[in-house]
Amino acid sequence: MIKLVGIAIVAVGFALRLNPLLVVLAAGFATGLAAHLSVTEILELFGKGFVDSRFVAMTIVLMVPLIGLLERHGLQERAAAVIREARAATAGRVILLYCAIRQVLISVGVNIGGHPQAVRPLVAPMAEAAARAQHGELPERTTHAIRAHAAAAENVGNFFGEDIFIAVGAVLLMKGFFTAQKMDVSVWRMALWGIPTALAAFATFAWRCRRLDRRIAREVAEDGRKDQA
Amino acid sequence: MTLITLEWFYALAGAIMLGVALRIARDAGHPRRAGSAAFWALLGLVFVTGKWIPAAWAGLAVVILAVLAATGQVVRSGERERPKPEREAEAARLGNRLFWPALLVPAVTVLGSLTLGRIAIGRVHLVDPKQVTLIALGCGAVAAMALALRFTRAPVSAPMAEGSRLLQTLGWSLVLPQLLAALGLVFAQSGVGEVVAGLVAQVLPTQFPFVAVAAYCLGMALFTICLGNAFAAFAVITGGIGLPLIVQRHGGDPAIMAAIGMLSGYCGTLLTPLAANFNLVPALLLDLPDRNAVIKAQLPVALVLLAANVLLMWLLVYRF
Numbered sequence: 001m002i003k004l005v006g007i008a009i010v011a012v013g014f015a016l017r018l019n020p021l022l023v024v025l026a027a028g029f030a031t032g033l034a035a036h037l038s039v040t041e042i043l044e045l046f047g048k049g050f051v052d053s054r055f056v057a058m059t060i061v062l063m064v065p066l067i068g069l070l071e072r073h074g075l076q077e078r079a080a081a082v083i084r085e086a087r088a089a090t091a092g093r094v095i096l097l098y099c100a101i102r103q104v105l106i107s108v109g110v111n112i113g114g115h116p117q118a119v120r121p122l123v124a125p126m127a128e129a130a131a132r133a134q135h136g137e138l139p140e141r142t143t144h145a146i147r148a149h150a151a152a153a154e155n156v157g158n159f160f161g162e163d164i165f166i167a168v169g170a171v172l173l174m175k176g177f178f179t180a181q182k183m184d185v186s187v188w189r190m191a192l193w194g195i196p197t198a199l200a201a202f203a204t205f206a207w208r209c210r211r212l213d214r215r216i217a218r219e220v221a222e223d224g225r226k227d228q229a
Numbered sequence: 230m231t232l233i234t235l236e237w238f239y240a241l242a243g244a245i246m247l248g249v250a251l252r253i254a255r256d257a258g259h260p261r262r263a264g265s266a267a268f269w270a271l272l273g274l275v276f277v278t279g280k281w282i283p284a285a286w287a288g289l290a291v292v293i294l295a296v297l298a299a300t301g302q303v304v305r306s307g308e309r310e311r312p313k314p315e316r317e318a319e320a321a322r323l324g325n326r327l328f329w330p331a332l333l334v335p336a337v338t339v340l341g342s343l344t345l346g347r348i349a350i351g352r353v354h355l356v357d358p359k360q361v362t363l364i365a366l367g368c369g370a371v372a373a374m375a376l377a378l379r380f381t382r383a384p385v386s387a388p389m390a391e392g393s394r395l396l397q398t399l400g401w402s403l404v405l406p407q408l409l410a411a412l413g414l415v416f417a418q419s420g421v422g423e424v425v426a427g428l429v430a431q432v433l434p435t436q437f438p439f440v441a442v443a444a445y446c447l448g449m450a451l452f453t454i455c456l457g458n459a460f461a462a463f464a465v466i467t468g469g470i471g472l473p474l475i476v477q478r479h480g481g482d483p484a485i486m487a488a489i490g491m492l493s494g495y496c497g498t499l500l501t502p503l504a505a506n507f508n509l510v511p512a513l514l515l516d517l518p519d520r521n522a523v524i525k526a527q528l529p530v531a532l533v534l535l536a537a538n539v540l541l542m543w544l545l546v547y548r549f
């Protein structure tokens with residue numbers, strides 16, 4: 001039971017809005033000490049875990065100079081100009097289209113997209129531009145909601161498309177788990193049974209995107225009335 | 230033997246971080262010049278040397294990074310982005326050419342993943358086949374940068390300046406995912422999962438097939454929320470709840486259980502600030518004042534999908 005102290009520290013630390021790095025470190029040390037690891041062993045585990053997962057930050061660090069340079073030369077503005085020419089575009093439709101492309105491509109093993117690469121320079125500005133083309137100037141809370149949904153589209157498309165492809169992390173990890181348990185479970189069957197949830201995920205997100213479009217219209221109308229009064 | 234390894238790109242990322250430190254050190258107007266420069270310099274050093282230094286040293290560096298962050302030493306500089314009218318003028322001048330580098334990255338990543346791993350002369354491989362996707366992504370970023378510098382005719386210092394500004398916006402959030410991966414390692418070494426799984430099996434009436442499914446799916450989501458990572462939760466919860474209860478006791482299908490179980494974990498990923506690279510970093514990248522804004526946008530999706538997963542698994546796992 002005492003080994004669960006780390007989970008308690010994480011929960012309380014986040015609720016109190018303490019610095020997450022410190023909370024995670026404290027949780028690790030408390031758990032390790034409760035399990036009778038030495039301080040050096042805990043430091044080694046933290047060092048190894050940190051060094052072995054450098055790829056997470058690496059992808060972001062290698063992308064931001066490029067994205068920053070392109071944005072300095074008007075990438076976001078150009079993306080917005082392109083979408084203004086598409087009459088049928090709404091913020092919700094732009095975001096849903098991105099989610100669909102992301103989900104379909106990753107389900108056949110093509111992992112492109114990402115928050116720094118696609119959402120910040122392209123999807124979010126396009127969705128905002130589509131809403132502006134429809135409604136004129138937008139209240140600040142509305143642009144924030146559009147951006148948050150654009151970020152969500154990346155996550156939903158990525159997470160719920162990935163498991164359909166057999167040669168990626170999740171399916172291979174499951175296969176490895178069963179192999180270690182001396183069970184023979186087919187990767188094809190695991191990939192196949194990811195499809196029902198993938199469809200449900202897309203349908204749910206489509207509903208959220210329609211809600212977003214209605215919310216934009218409502219918030220613009222509310223602010224318009226406030227200005228007249 | 231391999232010619233190009235991922236370490237090259239870790240070193241490149243580390244060099245960019247050292248560049249950020251240098252820019253901060255030379256910026257007299259920076260609000261926390263010494264502390265912020267120290268944070269980025271130390272982080273860059275760990276990226277460059279990580280493979281060769283003892284793990285305990287890297288662990289000590291992580292502790293120092295966390296202390297610098299927690300004492301408010303890591304803040305962004307006052308640098309601003311280029312004024313909008315200038316960017317509009319550049320967008321008009323360059324037109325759709327601006328999209329090419331952005332599209333070149335995924336193109337090189339996909340082509341590189343398919344081909345680079347197969348190039349070998351005798352026993353000398355060009356790249357390690359296991360790391361080929363990340364290496365291809367790195368190559369794509371470098372190629373796109375060359376192309377972008379060429380047609381924008383920007384000085385070579387421009388991408389470093391813009392990259393530095395954006396990385397300082399992210400600040401310490403950039404390394405939170407790596408600390409969580411390390412925490413997962415500590416939890417696994419300490420046997421936390423076994424304790425949790427034992428508790429669930431004791432407390433709930435898992436003799437009912439539906440309760441077993443619900444406990445497994447919700448356990449995956451909750452444990453993912455606590456760990457920030459569905460992969461870490463999978464081994465623990467599947468070993469502790471899924472296999473003994475759904476497969477062995479009630480005769481469910483392991484493939485269906487695993488597939489839908491992992492996707493239940495992803496519902497947890499949508500909800501947790503601990504999944505920093507998916508939820509917190511984008512909020513910062515998109516200049517959202519509420520750092521939980523992305524999680525709030527995902528909340529309805531996650532809850533509906535979690536319920537759908539419980540239902541789907543209950544309908545499918547005992548039938549096929």
